[in-house]
Amino acid sequence: MSSTNYAYLSNYLVYSAMAVYTIAFFAHAIEVAFSVRNVDTKTEFDFSRTDRSGRIGTAMMILGTLLLFAGVIIRGVSAHRVPWGNMYEFSITGALAFSTAYLFGLWKFKIRWLGLPVVIAVLLTLGTAITVLYRPSAPLVPALKSTWLAIHVSAAIMSGGVFLLANCVAATYLYLDAMERKGPRKAWAERLPSLEVLDQLSYRLVAFVFPLWTFAVIAGAIWAESAWGHYWSWDPKETWAFITWVAYAAYLHARVTAGWRGRRAAWLCLFAGSTFLFNYVYINIWGTGRHTYSGL
Amino acid sequence: MEKAPELELAGSLRWMWRQLTSMRTALLLLLLLGVASIPGSLFPQRSQNPMKVEALFTSDPTLAKWMDRFKLFDVFSSPWYSAIYLLLFISLIGCVLPRTIEHLKAVGAKPPLTPKFLNKMSGYRTVATDKSEALDVAEKWLKKHHFRIRKDSNSISAEKGYLRESGNLLFHLSLILILVAVAMGSLLGMKGEAIVNLDERFINAPTSYDNLTFGKYQKEGGLIPFALTPTNFQAKYDLTTSAPQDYTLTVSVANPVGSKPVTHIIKVNKPLTFKSTKVYLQANGYSPIVTVRDKSGKITFQGPVIFLPQDANLTSTGAIKLPDMNPQIGFIGSFVPTYSRSSTRGAFSAYPNVLDPRLLLSAWKGSLGLDTGAPQSVYRLNTSKMVKIGLKQLALGESFNFGEGSITFDGWKPWVNLQIVDDPGKMYALLGAVLAILGLLASLFTRQRRIWVKIEDGVEVAGLAKNALLGLEDEITALVAELERESTK
Numbered sequence: 110m111s112s113t114n115y116a117y118l119s120n121y122l123v124y125s126a127m128a129v130y131t132i133a134f135f136a137h138a139i140e141v142a143f144s145v146r147n148v149d150t151k152t153e154f155d156f157s158r159t160d161r162s163g164r165i166g167t168a169m170m171i172l173g174t175l176l177l178f179a180g181v182i183i184r185g186v187s188a189h190r191v192p193w194g195n196m197y198e199f200s201i202t203g204a205l206a207f208s209t210a211y212l213f214g215l216w217k218f219k220i221r222w223l224g225l226p227v228v229i230a231v232l233l234t235l236g237t238a239i240t241v242l243y244r245p246s247a248p249l250v251p252a253l254k255s256t257w258l259a260i261h262v263s264a265a266i267m268s269g270g271v272f273l274l275a276n277c278v279a280a281t282y283l284y285l286d287a288m289e290r291k292g293p294r295k296a297w298a299e300r301l302p303s304l305e306v307l308d309q310l311s312y313r314l315v316a317f318v319f320p321l322w323t324f325a326v327i328a329g330a331i332w333a334e335s336a337w338g339h340y341w342s343w344d345p346k347e348t349w350a351f352i353t354w355v356a357y358a359a360y361l362h363a364r365v366t367a368g369w370r371g372r373r374a375a376w377l378c379l380f381a382g383s384t385f386l387f388n389y390v391y392i393n394i395w396g397t398g399r400h401t402y403s404g405l
Numbered sequence: 406m407e408k409a410p411e412l413e414l415a416g417s418l419r420w421m422w423r424q425l426t427s428m429r430t431a432l433l434l435l436l437l438l439g440v441a442s443i444p445g446s447l448f449p450q451r452s453q454n455p456m457k458v459e460a461l462f463t464s465d466p467t468l469a470k471w472m473d474r475f476k477l478f479d480v481f482s483s484p485w486y487s488a489i490y491l492l493l494f495i496s497l498i499g500c501v502l503p504r505t506i507e508h509l510k511a512v513g514a515k516p517p518l519t520p521k522f523l524n525k526m527s528g529y530r531t532v533a534t535d536k537s538e539a540l541d542v543a544e545k546w547l548k549k550h551h552f553r554i555r556k557d558s559n560s561i562s563a564e565k566g567y568l569r570e571s572g573n574l575l576f577h578l579s580l581i582l583i584l585v586a587v588a589m590g591s592l593l594g595m596k597g598e599a600i601v602n603l604d605e606r607f608i609n610a611p612t613s614y615d616n617l618t619f620g621k622y623q624k625e626g627g628l629i630p631f632a633l634t635p636t637n638f639q640a641k642y643d644l645t646t647s648a649p650q651d652y653t654l655t656v657s658v659a660n661p662v663g664s665k666p667v668t669h670i671i672k673v674n675k676p677l678t679f680k681s682t683k684v685y686l687q688a689n690g691y692s693p694i695v696t697v698r699d700k701s702g703k704i705t706f707q708g709p710v711i712f713l714p715q716d717a718n719l720t721s722t723g724a725i726k727l728p729d730m731n732p733q734i735g736f737i738g739s740f741v742p743t744y745s746r747s748s749t750r751g752a753f754s755a756y757p758n759v760l761d762p763r764l765l766l767s768a769w770k771g772s773l774g775l776d777t778g779a780p781q782s783v784y785r786l787n788t789s790k791m792v793k794i795g796l797k798q799l800a801l802g803e804s805f806n807f808g809e810g811s812i813t814f815d816g817w818k819p820w821v822n823l824q825i826v827d828d829p830g831k832m833y834a835l836l837g838a839v840l841a842i843l844g845l846l847a848s849l850f851t852r853q854r855r856i857w858v859k860i861e862d863g864v865e866v867a868g869l870a871k872n873a874l875l876g877l878e879d880e881i882t883a884l885v886a887e888l889e890r891e892s893t894k
C-alpha cells in the first residue's frame with residue numbers, strides 16, 4: 110500500500126473513532142439525563158436505572174480509543190516516522206492520550222462520572238484537528254529526525270493527557286465545593302464522589318505524572334542539545350514547559366509541605382494545567398522560536 | 406539594661422534565615438520563579454532573537470528603552486530573575502542539608518516508640534489471638550515484609566519507606582547539581598559561529614569565527630586546535646514542497662592542525678564531537694563564484710562570495726566589493742539556484758537545489774566607505790556615496806561589461822554555517838537530571854508508613870501512613886490474618 114493510501118486509511122480510522130465517540134457521548138448523556146426519576150420536580154436521580162447506558166458508554170469509549178490508536182499508528186506508517194510532526198498529529202495523539210488517561214483512571218479509580226465531559230473534550234479536540242489543523246502526511250524536517258523526538262513528544266503528550274484529567278477533577282471539585290457552600294448537593298451531583306475523594310484524586314494524578322513530565326522536559330533538552338547545540342536556550346516553548354514544571358512542583362510542595370488542601374490546592378492545580386494548555390495552543394500557533402512545528 | 410546590638414543583629418539574622426528556609430518561603434519563591442519566567446517568553450530576548458529587539462528599538466525607542474531598563478529583553482540573566490532563583494537555592498540548601506544529616510542519622514536508628522493509645526490511629530483493630538506468641542508472629546511477618554522493627558517488652562513499632570525521604574533528598578540535592586552545571590557552562594564555555602565554503606579550511610582559532618562569545622572564565626587559548634575542511638555537502642528537498650529532508654556534510658578533520666586528516670559525517674542531529682566541544686551543522690547557502698576584470702582585462706578578483714539566503718528556496722543576496730579598483734566598484738547581487746520569474750516578485754528561486762542558476766547584479770561606482778572606520782556588513786553595500794552604473798542578469802558562464810571592467814559568473818559553491826559550542830557543565834547537568842528523576846520516582850512512589858502491635862488487654866494493631874496514602878488498610882488486614890491463622894494452628 111502506498112503512503113497516500115495509508116494516510117487515507119488513517120483518516121478513515123480517525124473518522125470512525127469520532128463516530129464511535131459520538132455514540133459514547135449519547136450513551137453517557139442518556140446515562141445522566143434519564144436517571145431523573147421524578148420528571149416533574151427533577152429532584153430525584155437514580156443512576157442504577159441507567160447503569161446499562163453508562164456501561165455502553167464505557168464500551169464505546171474503549172472501542173473509540175482503539176480506533177484512534179490505530180489511526181495514529183497508521184498516520185505514522187504513512188509518513189515513515191513517528192506521528193508527531195505537526196499540530197494535527199499532536200492533537201489526535203493528545204486526544205488519544207486524554208481518553209487513555211481517562212480509561213486508566215476508570216480502571217483504577219472508578220471515575221465513570223467523568224465520562225461525559227471527557228468524551229465532549231475528545232470530540233472537540235478531534236473535530237478541531239480534522240477541520241482546522243489538518244495537514245497532509247509529510248516527512249519531517251531534518252531537525253525533527255531523532256529518537257529523542259519520539260521519546261520527548263510521547264512523554265509530553267502522555268503527561269498532557271493526565272494533566273488535563275487532573276484539571277477536570279480539580280474543576281469538578283471547585284464546582285461542587287461552590288454548590289455545597291450554598292446548600293446540599295443538587296440531586297444529579299449525588300453520584301459524584303465526595304470532595305475529599307476528588308481532592309485526593311487530583312493530587313494522585315499529578316504525583317503520578319510529575320516524574321514523567323520531568324522526564325519529558327529532560328528528553329527535550331537532550332534532543333535540543335543534539336540538534337541546536339544547547340540543551341536549554343529559553344525558547345518560548347521551553348520557557349513555558351519550565352513554567353508548567355515549576356507550577357506543578359509548587360502544587361506538590363503546597364500539598365506535601367504547606368498542607369494545602371481543597372479549594373486552594375484545586376486552584377493551583379488548574380493554574381498549572383492551564384500553563385500546559387497555553388503552551389500547547391498559544392505558543393504552537395502564535396509563538397515564535399524554533400519550536401513552532403504546527404505546520405500552520 | 407539594653408540588649409547588646411550584636412545579639413540583636415544575630416537574632417534578626419537568625420530570624421531571617423528561618424524565614425528564608427521555611428516551607429512558605431520555598432513555595433512563594435517557586436511560584437515567583439514561574440511567574441517571573443513569563444515575560445521571557447512574551448517579549449523578544451536578546452539571546453534568542455536580537456534582530457527583533459533591534460526592531461523594537463527603532464519602532465518605539467522610548468518604550469524599548471524603558472523595557473530595557475527593567476531587563477525585559479534579558480529576563481533570564483537579569484538581576485531580579487537571578488535574585489529569585491538564588492534565594493530559592495539558598496533556601497533549598499538551608500532546608501535540605503540539615504535534613505540530609507538527620508536522615509543519615511536515622512538510617513541506623515530504630516523506629517520511634519509505640520504510642521500510648523493505638524485506638525486513635527488508622528486501621529485500629531483488636532485481634533483475638535494468643536497473647537504470648539503474637540509479638541513473635543508479628544515480628545516474623547513484618548521482617549518478611551522488610552519493615553524496620555523496634556521490639557519492646559509488650560509492643561512492636563515497625564516502619565517502612567525510608568526510601569521516600571532518601572529520594573526526596575536526592576531530588577533536591579540533584580537540583581543543586583544542575584544549577585552548578587548550568588553555571589559551569591556559562592562561565593567556562595564558549596559558543597561561536599562560522600560560515601565556511603566547501604573546500605575551504607576552517608582553523609579553530611578566534612579569528613576564524615564570524616561571532617564568538619566566551620564564558621567569563623574561559624581563556625581564548627582554550628580552543629581545541631583542530632582544522633576542518635568541508636569536502637562534500639548534500640541537501641535533499643521534497644520536490645513539491647521544497648521542505649528539507651536531509652542534510653549530509655562530509656568534513657575532513659585534522660586534530661591538531663597538520664596531523665593526518667580523518668573524514669567525518671555531520672548531520673543536523675549528529676554533531677562532530679571533540680571532548681566537550683561539539684560542531685553542529687546549523688544552516689546552509691550558496692556562494693556564487695565570479696571573476697572581475699578591469700578595463701585592461703587584468704583580473705582584480707576571483708573566487709566565491711558568500712550570499713545569505715532570504716527564503717526557503719534559498720534565493721540569496723549579498724555584496725561584492727572591489728576596494729582596489731579605481732574608482733571603487735561594488736555590486737549588489739542576488740543568486741537564484743532555480744530560476745523562476747513572476748510579474749510581482751521579479752526573479753526568484755523555485756527550488757532550493759541548483760537546477761537553473763542565475764546571478765542578478767547591479768553595479769555601483771564611487772566610494773565603498775570602507776576607510777571611514779565604521780564597521781560594515783560584508784553582505785551589504787553602502788551606496789550612499791555611490792552611483793548605479795548598470796544592471797544585468799547572468800546565466801552560468803555569461804559576463805557583464807559594466808564600463809569600468811567586466812564580471813563573469815563562473816559557478817557556485819555551497820557553504821555551511823557551523824556552530825561550535827563548548828559546554829563543560831553539560832554532563833553534570835545530565836547526571837543531575839537523571840538523579841533528580843530517580844529521586845522523584847523513589848519519593849513519589851514509596852509509601853512511608855508505620856505499623857504497631859501492642860499487647861494490652863488483648864492484641865492491638867494500628868498504623869499510620871504519610872500523606873494518608875491508600876494501601877495501609879490492606880497491609881494491616883494481612884497482618885491481622887496472619888496473627889489469627891497462627892493462633893488457630
Ligand code: HEM
Pocket residue numbers: 357358361362365366426427428431435493494496497498500501572573576577580844845848849
Ligand atoms: C528549586 C526549587 C524546588 C523544587 C523544584 C522542589 C520540588 C519539589 C517537589 C516536586 C516535591 C514533591 C516530590 C517529593 O515529595 O519528593 C518536593 C517536596 C519537598 N520539598 Fe521541595 N522543591 C524545591 C525547593 C525546596 C525548598 C527550598 C525546600 C525547603 C525549604 C524544599 C523542601 C521540600 C520538602 C520538605 C518536601 C516534602 C518531602 C515529603 O515529605 O515528601 N524544597 N519538592
